Amino acid sequence: MADLPNCPICTMPEPLLADDGYECGTCGHEWLGDADNGLGNIRDANGNLLTDGDAVTVIKDLKTDGKAGGVKSGTKIKSIRLVSGDHEIEAKVDGRQLLVKAEFVKKA
Ligand SMILES: [Zn+2]
Known part of the structure; x- marks a missing residue:
C-alpha cells in the first residue's frame, strides 16, 4: 500500500x-x-509537503513562457493549487495564472 x-x-x-x-x-x-496522481507527495525546496491552499515564497527568479517579465525570487504566493505534471503548482501572481515547479518554492 x-x-x-x-x-x-x-x-x-x-x-x-x-x-x-x-x-x-x-x-x-x-x-x-x-x-x-502524485499530488499527495509534492514537496517544496526544503522537503516540506505542500497542499492546496498553502502559501509559499518563490526562491528563484522564474521566467514565464513567452511573456514579458517573470516571477522574482521572494515573491509570495498566497494560495497555491496542486496540479499533476511537470510544474506541480498553479498559482496566481499579480492576477496572472502561472505554473511553478515545487522545487522553486518554499512554504511560507
Ligand atoms: Zn484532519
Whole structure:
C-alpha cells in the first residue's frame, strides 16, 4: 500500500479510507482520493509537503513562457493549487495564472 496522504486541513497522517477518497479521523474532513496522481507527495525546496491552499515564497527568479517579465525570487504566493505534471503548482501572481515547479518554492 502506498503512503497515505496527510489530511489537507489538520495535517494528521493516516486518514480513514472512504468510498472514493479519504476521511480524516481527527477533524472529519473528507477529500477525494488522489494517491495515484502524485499530488499527495509534492514537496517544496526544503522537503516540506505542500497542499492546496498553502502559501509559499518563490526562491528563484522564474521566467514565464513567452511573456514579458517573470516571477522574482521572494515573491509570495498566497494560495497555491496542486496540479499533476511537470510544474506541480498553479498559482496566481499579480492576477496572472502561472505554473511553478515545487522545487522553486518554499512554504511560507
Ligand atoms: Zn484532519
